[in-house]
Amino acid sequence: MVQLKDDSSEASEHSTVIKAPEEQKPLWPYLLLTVAIALLAIGAHFIQKTSPDGKLPCPFHAAFGSLSNLKNPHNPTSDDPVPSNEQTSQTEQKEQTSQTEQREQTSQTEQREQADQYDSTLYSEELVYGSKKKLANVYRGRVLTKPELAEHGPSSERPWVAVLGQIYDVAAGKRHYGDGGSYHFFAGKDGSRAYSTGQFDDEGLIDDITGTTVQQIGEIYHWINIFSKKYPFVGRLEGPFFTAGGLPTAHWREVEDSLSQLNAIEKEKGEVRRKFPSCNSHYDQGAGKAEVWCTEKSGGITRDWVGNPRQLHLPGETVRCACIQESLLDDPKLKEYPDCEPTSTSCKIKLN
Incomplete structure (x- = not known):
């Protein structure tokens, strides 16, 4: 009988032992922890920045403050004491009050300057009559002489008229100011006086308004309002009202004074009508x-x-x-x- 040997011991000696692989730990807890730390740091920084008393330390400034020469605005040192809420409020109120006072002073100064400022408008309905403003002592427009104005008489292709030294191109109304027109005698000259007196001859069609009343000057100036709305402004006429440079003369200032008086009279009449x-x-x-x-x-x-x-x-x-x-x-x-x-x-x- 053949005896079989037990090879299990030998097999065990020559066999290779295979170990089970070790289980790897997941990385997500570490990532989650990192994110949590970052969020806490950001939250602490935000709270520190917006905190009125600044008592909560700021991690970013605490960590990197030593690397910079800049002072930490959120974590003041003993050289920079933290103001109390009451002190901060008082300081803010003082700053706001100061800014308000400065704005009011600036506004008042501007209003005074505007009130005293002369109107540089060449012509306007509210230039003087109904307004406190006066013509400026500055003029960059055109200035004409009486001979130049005379070239634009009723026979001209483009008739011009002048009132109180201000010239208008009335070509659009040539049927009135041209030859045969009902107002042809005004073309080519300054007949300011006639606008009030109704004397339409050579003696009346003049620019001398000496002796006219405040009401008459108002009637004359009324025509400036009419012309300025309907016809183009040409320039100023050298003569009793404007210099060769187009600047207002003493006679023009007298006109302005008369118009100011007329404004006061009209205002008083308005009050009487209301009363x-x-x-x-x-x-x-x-x-x-x-x-x-x-x-x-x-x-x-x-x-x-x-x-x-x-x-x-x-x-x-x-x-x-x-x-x-x-x-x-x-x-x-x-x-x-x-x-x-x-x-x-x-x-x-x-x-x-």
């Missing part, structure tokens, strides 16, 4: 009678009272009907209408 608004009226000349009455809008003045009709006597003006408030009925400039109840809002009048 004593005119009545509504209806006249029947054939029957020899009229009726006057008051409403809350009579005289073009809207108000919250009606008033009673009275005769208003103002110096230098024609007597007119005015609507009067109860509190002003005792004014000595007022008279009652005959045969009319004092408290009535309408009156019937017999015409003479």
